Amino acid sequence: MIGRLIVDSKCDVVYADDLVVGGKFALGSYTVTEQEVVEFAGQWDPQSFHIDRDFADDGYFGGLIASGVHTIAVCQRLSASTLYEGWSVIAGKRMRDVNFLRPVRPGDVLTGNLVVEDVVPDDRGRALVTVAAEILNGSGKQVLTSVTEMYMRCRPETD
Amino acid sequence: MIGRLIVDSKCDVVYADDLVVGGKFALGSYTVTEQEVVEFAGQWDPQSFHIDRDFADDGYFGGLIASGVHTIAVCQRLSASTLYEGWSVIAGKRMRDVNFLRPVRPGDVLTGNLVVEDVVPDDRGRALVTVAAEILNGSGKQVLTSVTEMYMRCRPETD
Numbered sequence: 001m002i003g004r005l006i007v008d009s010k011c012d013v014v015y016a017d018d019l020v021v022g023g024k025f026a027l028g029s030y031t032v033t034e035q036e037v038v039e040f041a042g043q044w045d046p047q048s049f050h051i052d053r054d055f056a057d058d059g060y061f062g063g064l065i066a067s068g069v070h071t072i073a074v075c076q077r078l079s080a081s082t083l084y085e086g087w088s089v090i091a092g093k094r095m096r097d098v099n100f101l102r103p104v105r106p107g108d109v110l111t112g113n114l115v116v117e118d119v120v121p122d123d124r125g126r127a128l129v130t131v132a133a134e135i136l137n138g139s140g141k142q143v144l145t146s147v148t149e150m151y152m153r154c155r156p157e158t159d
Numbered sequence: 160m161i162g163r164l165i166v167d168s169k170c171d172v173v174y175a176d177d178l179v180v181g182g183k184f185a186l187g188s189y190t191v192t193e194q195e196v197v198e199f200a201g202q203w204d205p206q207s208f209h210i211d212r213d214f215a216d217d218g219y220f221g222g223l224i225a226s227g228v229h230t231i232a233v234c235q236r237l238s239a240s241t242l243y244e245g246w247s248v249i250a251g252k253r254m255r256d257v258n259f260l261r262p263v264r265p266g267d268v269l270t271g272n273l274v275v276e277d278v279v280p281d282d283r284g285r286a287l288v289t290v291a292a293e294i295l296n297g298s299g300k301q302v303l304t305s306v307t308e309m310y311m312r313c314r315p316e317t318d
Contacts, residue, residue, distance in 0.1 A: 044232040045239050047248055060249050068251040069228070069235045073203040076228045080204050089206060090219050091259065092227040098254040 014087045015155040016127035019116045027078035027112040027133070032066055034106035040070040066104040071144045074110055075135050083114065088153035090126060098146040102137065109138045117147070126151045173246045175286035175311040178275045186237040186271040186292070191225055193265035199229040225263035230303045233269055234294050242273065247312040249285060257305040261296065268297045276306070285310045 034053075041050030045067035048055040056064040072095075104110070118130040129152050135144040193212075200209030204226035207214040215223040231254075263269070277289040288311045294303040 044236045046236070047239055047243055049248075049250070065250065067235070068254070069232050072231065073228050076226070077203045077205070080206055084206055089208075091208070091224065091262070093259060095227070095257040096255050098257065100251050100253065103250070 012086065014083075016088070016119050016121065016129055016152040017155045019119050019129060019152075021116055021119060023116045025083055025114045027075075027082050027114055027135075029109055029111045030074050030078055032070075032074065032104055032106060032108045032110060034064060037064055037066045037070065037104075037106050040073070041067040045069055061103050061105075064106055066106075066108075068098075068100045068144075071100065071104050071110075071135065072098065072146070074104075075112060075133050075144055075146060078110075078112055078135075079114055079131075079133060090151040090153060092148060092150045093128065094149045096147050096149075098144070100144060102141055102143045104137065104143050108143075110143065111136050112144075121154055125154050125156070127154055171245065173242075174314040175247065175278055175280065175288055176314045178278050178288060178311075180275055180278060182275045184242055184273045186234075186241050186273055186294075188268055188270045189233050189237055191229075191233065191263055191265060191267045191269060193223060196223055196225045196229065196263075196265050199232070200226040204228055220262050220264075223265055225265075225267075227257075227259045227303075230259065230263050230269075230294065231257065231305070233263075234271065234292050234303055234305060237269075237271055237294075238273055238290075238292060249310040249312060251307060251309045252287065253308045255306050255308075257303070259303060261300055261302045263296065263302050267302075269302065270295050271303075280313055284313050284315070286313055 038051050049059050049061065049065060050067050053064055112133060112135040114131050114133045117132050119127050121127040128149055130147060130149050132147045134142055137143050197210050208218050208220065208224060209226050212223055271292060271294040273290050273292045276291050278286050280286040287308055289306060289308050291306045293301050296302050
């Protein structure tokens, strides 16, 4: 069911109306480096198990692990660069059930997919679109799952 | 109720046992610049309303707004640098109810606070700690609320 998207060929913007509930999209891949793990966490999540290799080697996970916020950021980058750049997104409203299921480690090659769970139009020309994402490591195991609600534009009636 | 934290003065690490449910902590402040909004989103959330000023000026919000992931990152930075660096955090387990309540714009000075909602020890020397954070803009209005569950170490019995 990958890519169950119906797009008006006359228009290269994907409106909420174009999304099909149950539609599933592959998100490409992203390689997480040790340098990026340390730099991201140094700026946004300065805890020893993210930024201090010696501390982390002796610690709970036996090595550095990426900040959960870093993993969320990778998920968003993959979603935006693969999909949202062409979608008529207005803004995110909510994330719920963001689960950090396994550690993300330097060298991990992350992939993922995104499923459209719901599309609810309102009377302001928008729709609240719910998408569920999963991010997998190189072993195909889930490292992150999340559900995001965002507002998108519906197709203008004059289109 | 700011700072309802009981810490053993002999030890500078805050264990799960030291946290009091209902304890509330101020998170300091963080100024979001236009350069950072554009750079963060350029890397992690490349959508026009985050990275293209001209597009954004004519768009839904009348100007650039920060990526929601950027706002989550600011919340985590404030939480980690103010609190978690001294807490015995093992890792995050889950975020839920992450609400993007108002746009974050360049120049916004964000502050916030964090409340300990629950501390549930397990039989492995850990506890699942639930914290609720709110991030406010310069007008004192909520821009982000979130609930995070994370594992922390309990105080070792030999301490």
